[in-house]
Amino acid sequence: MVRNPLLATAMCVLQAHNVPLPTSEIRLYQEWLSLLVGVYDTHKSVHRLEFPRHQLEFLAQKIAFHLHARGCREESRGSLETFAAKVFDNVMDANNAKKVLHELVHPCNILVPMAWGDKWGFGHLRYQEYLAALELRHNRALKLSHFIDSPWWSGVLMLFAQMQDSLAWIVDEIAEVGITEAATATLLAMLDFGPKQDQKDLATFIEQKRALDHSIEKSLDLVSKT
Numbered sequence: 001m002v003r004n005p006l007l008a009t010a011m012c013v014l015q016a017h018n019v020p021l022p023t024s025e026i027r028l029y030q031e032w033l034s035l036l037v038g039v040y041d042t043h044k045s046v047h048r049l050e051f052p053r054h055q056l057e058f059l060a061q062k063i064a065f066h067l068h069a070r071g072c073r074e075e076s077r078g079s080l081e082t083f084a085a086k087v088f089d090n091v092m093d094a095n096n097a098k099k100v101l102h103e104l105v106h107p108c109n110i111l112v113p114m115a116w117g118d119k120w121g122f123g124h125l126r127y128q129e130y131l132a133a134l135e136l137r138h139n140r141a142l143k144l145s146h147f148i149d150s151p152w153w154s155g156v157l158m159l160f161a162q163m164q165d166s167l168a169w170i171v172d173e174i175a176e177v178g179i180t181e182a183a184t185a186t187l188l189a190m191l192d193f194g195p196k197q198d199q200k201d202l203a204t205f206i207e208q209k210r211a212l213d214h215s216i217e218k219s220l221d222l223v224s225k226t
Contacts, residue, residue, distance in 0.1 A: 064131030074121035161194035
């Protein structure tokens with residue numbers, strides 16, 4: 001399971017705090033996030049956080065999706081403060097939203113200073129992808145068809161697949177708008193990472209639907225040329 005430095009770091013942190021070690025990548029990130037947004041304080045009998053766990057997690061996943069949607073891994077502190085104020089517009093004033101953001105940096109260490117300048121990010125791209133996948137999971141207004149063709153989103157979608165009990169609804173959603181060659185590759189990879197339920201049948205359907213869509217595309221192209 002430990003395939004990269006981030007996973008190794010997370011595993012060591014959990015072990016150091018006597019947290020039962022998880023047996024999947026998703027579970028590992030879940031346990032680490034829980035530790036960073038409050039479980040550590042409970043374990044140490046200290047109180048460093050002013051805001052509740054759910055608000056910290058909510059803002060973290062919103063920022064991760066915001067960054068990923070823009071194709072970047074960092075943003076200036078001022079821009080993130082403005083974004084945090086918009087996220088919590090109906091919940092709290094801008095000053096408190098700014099405080100939630102700053103708690104993600106210290107003491108949570110979820111957001112960290114990045115490279116040169118006054119910019120913050122998640123440090124590891126994989127952690128940004130995990131949090132963006134959480135946003136996809138919780139915000140059903142987001143359509144996977146908007147991201148399925150982009151290689152930049154493949155890591156997010158693989159993690160998203162691991163969060164599902166079934167991928168049949170995802171295949172159905174993409175099939176409604178047409179399955180491109182890029183979407184076929186991503187969907188088949190998601191089947192490998194996701195639950196094994198109906199995996200073979202879904203893979204067969206994806207291949208057949210892609211072949212049909214390709215045939216229709218060729219026919220329409222011939223018609224347009226004539």
